[in-house]
Amino acid sequence: MISSRTQVTEMIVSAKVRKGLKWADVAEKVGMAKEWTTAACLGQMQLSKEQAAVVGEIFELSDEAIAWLQIVPYKGSLPTAVPTDPLIYRWYELVNVYGTTIKELIHEEFGDGIMSAIDFSMDIQRQADAKGDRVNVVLSGKFLPYKSY
Amino acid sequence: MISSRTQVTEMIVSAKVRKGLKWADVAEKVGMAKEWTTAACLGQMQLSKEQAAVVGEIFELSDEAIAWLQIVPYKGSLPTAVPTDPLIYRWYELVNVYGTTIKELIHEEFGDGIMSAIDFSMDIQRQADAKGDRVNVVLSGKFLPYKSY
Amino acid sequence: MISSRTQVTEMIVSAKVRKGLKWADVAEKVGMAKEWTTAACLGQMQLSKEQAAVVGEIFELSDEAIAWLQIVPYKGSLPTAVPTDPLIYRWYELVNVYGTTIKELIHEEFGDGIMSAIDFSMDIQRQADAKGDRVNVVLSGKFLPYKSY
Amino acid sequence: MISSRTQVTEMIVSAKVRKGLKWADVAEKVGMAKEWTTAACLGQMQLSKEQAAVVGEIFELSDEAIAWLQIVPYKGSLPTAVPTDPLIYRWYELVNVYGTTIKELIHEEFGDGIMSAIDFSMDIQRQADAKGDRVNVVLSGKFLPYKSY
Amino acid sequence: MISSRTQVTEMIVSAKVRKGLKWADVAEKVGMAKEWTTAACLGQMQLSKEQAAVVGEIFELSDEAIAWLQIVPYKGSLPTAVPTDPLIYRWYELVNVYGTTIKELIHEEFGDGIMSAIDFSMDIQRQADAKGDRVNVVLSGKFLPYKSY
Amino acid sequence: MISSRTQVTEMIVSAKVRKGLKWADVAEKVGMAKEWTTAACLGQMQLSKEQAAVVGEIFELSDEAIAWLQIVPYKGSLPTAVPTDPLIYRWYELVNVYGTTIKELIHEEFGDGIMSAIDFSMDIQRQADAKGDRVNVVLSGKFLPYKSY
Amino acid sequence: MISSRTQVTEMIVSAKVRKGLKWADVAEKVGMAKEWTTAACLGQMQLSKEQAAVVGEIFELSDEAIAWLQIVPYKGSLPTAVPTDPLIYRWYELVNVYGTTIKELIHEEFGDGIMSAIDFSMDIQRQADAKGDRVNVVLSGKFLPYKSY
Amino acid sequence: MISSRTQVTEMIVSAKVRKGLKWADVAEKVGMAKEWTTAACLGQMQLSKEQAAVVGEIFELSDEAIAWLQIVPYKGSLPTAVPTDPLIYRWYELVNVYGTTIKELIHEEFGDGIMSAIDFSMDIQRQADAKGDRVNVVLSGKFLPYKSY
Amino acid sequence: MISSRTQVTEMIVSAKVRKGLKWADVAEKVGMAKEWTTAACLGQMQLSKEQAAVVGEIFELSDEAIAWLQIVPYKGSLPTAVPTDPLIYRWYELVNVYGTTIKELIHEEFGDGIMSAIDFSMDIQRQADAKGDRVNVVLSGKFLPYKSY
Amino acid sequence: MISSRTQVTEMIVSAKVRKGLKWADVAEKVGMAKEWTTAACLGQMQLSKEQAAVVGEIFELSDEAIAWLQIVPYKGSLPTAVPTDPLIYRWYELVNVYGTTIKELIHEEFGDGIMSAIDFSMDIQRQADAKGDRVNVVLSGKFLPYKSY
Structure with missing residues (x-):
């Protein structure tokens, strides 16, 4: 059961490392700028049905995960108010x-x-x-x- | 007695409103970019002796205030960790x-x-x-x- | 020396109590909605030259204070992130x-x-x-x- | 074992994405305003027995989850005091x-x-x-x- | 110039110590419960014109201070979110x-x-x-x- | 393995909803005031052996959970310093x-x-x-x- | 005008440095333990009339300050929740x-x-x-x- | 897999309740003061090989857990900066x-x-x-x- | 599924205790300073392919974990802004x-x-x-x- | 009236800018390392009578200020827990x-x-x-x- 976009982001990040992918290549396949595409894959943007399908194929996501990509996420990518990185x-x-x-x-x-x-x-x-x-x-x-x- | 750069920043900001000045004009007189000049006047950058003299003249600062402009300031321009403005x-x-x-x-x-x-x-x-x-x-x-x- | 809009807000609030004024009346004189006018007088909005002049007259402000009303303020009207009032x-x-x-x-x-x-x-x-x-x-x-x- | 309303909210949110539902339709079936219904489904309001039954059917919840919908929840829907979204x-x-x-x-x-x-x-x-x-x-x-x- | 109720509270507290008054006696003169009266004198409640006059006389307040007592205060009496006292x-x-x-x-x-x-x-x-x-x-x-x- | 009282509180809360119990009835069986009993069941008070046995029976707790009820808990029932509920x-x-x-x-x-x-x-x-x-x-x-x- | 015990503590601390006094000697004159006396002088304890008179004499306090020593203070002596000293x-x-x-x-x-x-x-x-x-x-x-x- | 001392502390605390042990008795077997021993068992001190063996036997810990007792822990036993208990x-x-x-x-x-x-x-x-x-x-x-x- | 470097750090830390390794020895095998090597193993530095292979062998990591060692981590090793240790x-x-x-x-x-x-x-x-x-x-x-x- | 070391630090900092002094020179006159001397002048260390006299002469301090230099200060030189500079x-x-x-x-x-x-x-x-x-x-x-x- 997927109950938040965060879980989908973790699937994407995990697959990216496992498969050795590059954001620039992902963006090219999605047909959007690398900045927007990366933000979208990291759970900050809503994807269209087509974009979600492409991302789903790249990262081998389930249909449920692909459905979540099309939901507007709760935004904010940092774990603390003042970032430590x-x-x-x-x-x-x-x-x-x-x-x-x-x-x-x-x-x-x-x-x-x-x-x-x-x-x-x-x-x-x-x-x-x-x-x-x-x-x-x-x-x-x-x-x-x-x-x- | 001036004991922090903040006091000088307040003098500059006060004079700017009173005299109706523009940062772009200040920058031109100082001979630096408007972004650097504004940050410097707002207490975030150290000015050279010449720059400080020009700024001092524009904002009618005392010699003590002009001396403070040449000191490296304690940086950070926001009153809260998450800005409200x-x-x-x-x-x-x-x-x-x-x-x-x-x-x-x-x-x-x-x-x-x-x-x-x-x-x-x-x-x-x-x-x-x-x-x-x-x-x-x-x-x-x-x-x-x-x-x- | 006025070095922040907060000081002007304090003058306005002080005069309002002293003179027993109402925001609705202030707004009518300024010619704007009472919500916008109150926010402006409480230091959250920039006033035009004409609006500032009217507000200055109502609250008996100095020319320097009136000049400050025409500056875009650092916004945020609450003293704590979670309001106590x-x-x-x-x-x-x-x-x-x-x-x-x-x-x-x-x-x-x-x-x-x-x-x-x-x-x-x-x-x-x-x-x-x-x-x-x-x-x-x-x-x-x-x-x-x-x-x- | 369900030990907090949060778990039920996650079930509802998960089912909503999986089934592609709309809050407006849920509200119509529950017979309440869309604002109240959404807040209730997101764990902020107590539902009556009848409302809980309807919501339970829509989102295919267990009896235990339906019982939890009728409990007054610990309210507050945001993960941080200052929201990042x-x-x-x-x-x-x-x-x-x-x-x-x-x-x-x-x-x-x-x-x-x-x-x-x-x-x-x-x-x-x-x-x-x-x-x-x-x-x-x-x-x-x-x-x-x-x-x- | 009085620009916040806090200043009036400080005047009251200062006079109370100087004159050795008791809240119970103040409340009796004001004609309200000692709990409400104390909260009002400590800047948490709005006083009526008559109540403000009585309080003003007890603590020898100026007319401006008495006017402030009739304004709804910004409430919250503690300096920190978790009280240290x-x-x-x-x-x-x-x-x-x-x-x-x-x-x-x-x-x-x-x-x-x-x-x-x-x-x-x-x-x-x-x-x-x-x-x-x-x-x-x-x-x-x-x-x-x-x-x- | 139970390693904190919080786990026992979750078992109690879960059973209470599942079985539709009332705190007033629980208190009567325990033989203490409803305020003390509720606080105790919510993990804020230490129970005696007899009280723990009664509570254990009502909520169908394991022996290990009943043992935990007799341990002085780490108190504090709220998830944030300023409560959101x-x-x-x-x-x-x-x-x-x-x-x-x-x-x-x-x-x-x-x-x-x-x-x-x-x-x-x-x-x-x-x-x-x-x-x-x-x-x-x-x-x-x-x-x-x-x-x- | 004294409006808080903090002001009196500052007077005491200032006089102590100026006059080169020792807490042990102050305590002896007050007739209490040095721990209690120091805490009292630092604004954490209420003094009796006699104790306040002695402390007032030692630190050359005004009658108003001495009156404040006999008021129960708002306690807590540290400027931050986690002390830096x-x-x-x-x-x-x-x-x-x-x-x-x-x-x-x-x-x-x-x-x-x-x-x-x-x-x-x-x-x-x-x-x-x-x-x-x-x-x-x-x-x-x-x-x-x-x-x- | 044990990846932090906290997990070992939970094992110890769980076993202590389950077996009804007393810190004083544990300390006697370890041969150290009850204050040091309790702090060590609660994850605040490093144990020697011999001490860890004794503690491991008392609480029936695995060899991996016993190895962790001999590692210097990340100290600090409280969940919040200002303790609620x-x-x-x-x-x-x-x-x-x-x-x-x-x-x-x-x-x-x-x-x-x-x-x-x-x-x-x-x-x-x-x-x-x-x-x-x-x-x-x-x-x-x-x-x-x-x-x- | 590994979705963050933190999981890999936990594997390393767990293996280090289980196998009784020393950072100095790890560093020697990696061929870098012990300070850099330790920071890298604790999730603060990116390792080269060769370094990751060595570390993976020492701590018996999976290929997926070794891939993660070559990703730039989200840095910051402390659980609180003010460290308790x-x-x-x-x-x-x-x-x-x-x-x-x-x-x-x-x-x-x-x-x-x-x-x-x-x-x-x-x-x-x-x-x-x-x-x-x-x-x-x-x-x-x-x-x-x-x-x- | 000086009631805290902070006031003395401000006097020193103010005089240093006004007179164009260098910490290295101050340290040489005091006869201590530049690191210790600077920390001491910035209110973090206690000075001996002789050191305080030298510092007092360099920065033209009053006797009262010189007395404060010999008091152990409340340490911590940063205005926020996470420094902004x-x-x-x-x-x-x-x-x-x-x-x-x-x-x-x-x-x-x-x-x-x-x-x-x-x-x-x-x-x-x-x-x-x-x-x-x-x-x-x-x-x-x-x-x-x-x-x-």
Whole structure:
């Protein structure tokens, strides 16, 4: 009996290691960006029937697990409010150190409102650099103005 | 008596509102990116003697306050571990929802290590869009491989 | 020296008690809904120049305080993550008890996405009832579908 | 052996995905509002013998599970004090941003007391809108005046 | 400038010690129970105009402070979620040790619902006892049944 | 293998639902107050050999489980420091709102010390009331004066 | 205006450093044990009129401060739930490492109940030891059996 | 497969209840103080090969479990930072109420340093008393002076 | 099915106790420092194919477990934010007591930046000492200057 | 009136910035290591009369402030349990990632016990390195074996 998406995520993660798969390849088969596809496989996005079927085949999931992929998950991928993993913590640190800066500059440009985390996309790329390659990440979120009424 | 950088940040923020200044203009006078300059003025970066002098003049700071700008601050700009402000929270949410995805994809491309938050830069831009303008943010951090020994 | 919006909120709250004002009257003068106006006066919304001038006159604020009303505030009106005040706690309890229900029903109707808290309005009314009058609150938020990419 | 309502909720959730059911249909069969019915199925409300029998049939529950549906549950549907799921967080954010506003306006209209979360009902509807459909939620709670003695 | 009820509570507490007053005497002058009166003076209840005048005279408060007594306060009298003071902690411990018992027995008698903390009164008395006097506390709260709809 | 009292509590709770028992009846058979008996069955009190035998028979427990009932349990019945269940939360709220009041009045009557939560009893009764029946709870705790030395 | 015992504790601590006093000498003048006297001066115990007068003279306190010494304080001397100071942390660690041991052994000897922290005394002594002097602490608390009823 | 000392502690605790053993008797067979022995059996101390063999025989442990007894455990016996169990909480309360007192008096006698929780022993005894028997606990810890360098 | 590195760590730890192995010997076979090897076996580092094969042989792991050793783990080895184990807590205490000192001295020598925890190594040695042997730990981390841009 | 060491630390920090001093120079004048001296000036160590006099002269402190330097401080230099400052966080991360490794290796070498944080010294040095200079830190703490009794 599957009673939460977390169980399906564990099946996917387990199969991925066992079969030696790559997220980039999974994404190509699903036909979506590698960022969205990975988030979806890790239990953060709802998949369409077709996408779920493809993912199910790749990771050899049962029909019940495939049905769960099409359910909107309870989101949030981290076990603690402040993440302990160093790679993820650096992102938390960016929000902590640069949070008020980001707020000031978006408001200066757009006025009151937010950068959407829903109408949002992310692109992660390697940038070659003689002093050491860099991780380049482009975040794109629709600006949503606060409604006054 | 000034005993922490926080007091200087409050002076700057207060003067900014009183004088109706813009971070973009401050940055231009300082000669650095608006993201770095804003973070520096908000107490997250150490300024050089010249930068501190310019900032001091813009915000009419005392010599003691200008001296404090040249001290490395105790960083972290948020009053709570989980930010309450909606704009900043959306960024926390991104880390929460996409944290494991970012981790997977960077490791898939680079192996074990992190994206530096120190050898790091950020660029925030408005992207015109017929369905509503977007906030585009480019984050660039050097990849640092875990040392094995 | 004013260095945060909180100080202006305290001036407003203090003047309101001293002068025996009502939020409904303030809202009428500002020309906005009482819900938006109260939130704005309590430091949660940015006011336009004209709105700030009206509010400044009502509460006898200084020019510096009026300037602060036009700055986007750091939002979040509660001193603790779980509110201690019984009236506000009941709302926290609603989110706690009904949170998963709200999630299920919005997803069932709209698919994956959220009800916006930014493109949002609220209307609070008294509903006469023989068994005891009721508080009726209408919340209206734009549905924002999760973008897949 | 069933030793908590949580186990029954997991059975219901699991069966719902497996059988592809909708809360609206479940509610119709139970003969109650979809909001109350969903909350009840998710372990937040006590069901009557008749309601439990209907729910038991829909989700193919054992007699023991049906007995548990008639027990008052330990309420609270969220795994953390601050919810991580974006849809539910937006509601937490409303309480955080508008909490003091709601408090002020209810007290201004009714005096000291609270809006009941027990003698309470909720109605969630889609409101068509050219700029994007909206989620409309009506909350109705009896006003309970603080007793002085 | 008074900007919160807390400041008025501090004035009252300070005057009480300075003048050597007793809550029982204050309550008699106010004409309410000593439990309600003490809670009101400690910033947890709204006072009527007449009650505020009496309290103001007893503790020699300014008109501004007396106005604040008539405002509904932000309630919650403890500095931490788990109280450190031994006397108050014992009450927290009762809730912790007996919480599920109280829940079971009220539900067994009344069905689903709560004991109101709003339509509520409390009476604290000394009960003489040869083995050591006892504190007897009677709590009376209206039962509020959960509404189903 | 039983390794904690919690497992026995789960057996009791499970049997109670399965067999449709009432705490009042259990208490009568055990020969103790319903408050003490319920707390004991819910894992908060140590039972005597005779009491454990009766409880074991009622809930059809194994000898090992009956042995565990005679062990002093690790007390505390709530899963979180601030309880999420509305009925239990109201009690937490009473401590929060009235905590300093209770402290003041007990000290005014008795001097420094506490109301014992160990030499303590509780009695919960329904009080008929035309405006809605009330829950009446009498708490009786020995006053324990602070020793000075 | 003094509005809390904390202010008086700060006066005492400040005077003690300024005047170079010792707790042992203070205790001798007060005529109580050094453990009780120190706790009382640090804001954890209520002093009698005579004791307060002596303490007031030693630390040159005002009459208002002396009046506050005779009020039962809100107890708890640590700024965080887990103490950061190494000396005090070692005691927290003892409770953490030996907590279940202490519980087992007291219950084995006395049955269910607690060691009182109210009818309690403490004695701290230096014990000469060739391998390094030791701190010897004797704690004495009345055993309080749990009441069954 | 045993993968943590906690599993062995559960085996010991389970066997102790099942066989009706006493810590004092276990300690005698092990040949150590009852305080040390109980702490060791509850997973807080490392046992020697001989001690582990004796404990293994008493509680009928497997060879694998006996091997685990000889491993230094991850210490800390409490499930929450602030213990909920009343007996253990009283000790936490002592640290909270008397923490600063203990600190002051040890520093007054010894200078800067700590009372060791490692080179430490504890002795718990019943002290007969006409007004009710007392728990007497002697704590002995080596004083460790802070090194300056 | 293995779905997290934690399961593999438990297998390793279990086998180590069962077989009586030493980390120093494991490290020698792996051909890396004992500090890195232990951290890797405890689930904090990614192993190469060859290293994983050696570790798998030593601890008799399945192929699936060996595959998991080559995956970058979710790092963080402690169950609570403030560690309860005395040995590990002393390190937390060092950071707490000396944290600002370390910050000051590194900035004084190097300017703004950090000591890397990624390009980092650690060496733990016993240092013989007549007054008691000492643990000597050498930490070496690359200095990373904050980028200004 | 000075009522805590924190106030003296603020005076020192303020004077250091104002006068442009270096910790290394302060340490030389005090005649102690720069690590100990900095920690002492930042409120973590007790100074001798002579050391306090030197520090007082360097930072132009009052006699009262100099007296406070000779008092054992309440230690702990960080404002939050998990530090937000990136440099200090890296050290917290080391404890988190390597905590169990350190524990294993010290126990493997020494048996049960701890590395003292009291009989402890620290030495921070720059190590030139072609690939970027490194921070080298040597920590030396006496091993303290757990006493069994």
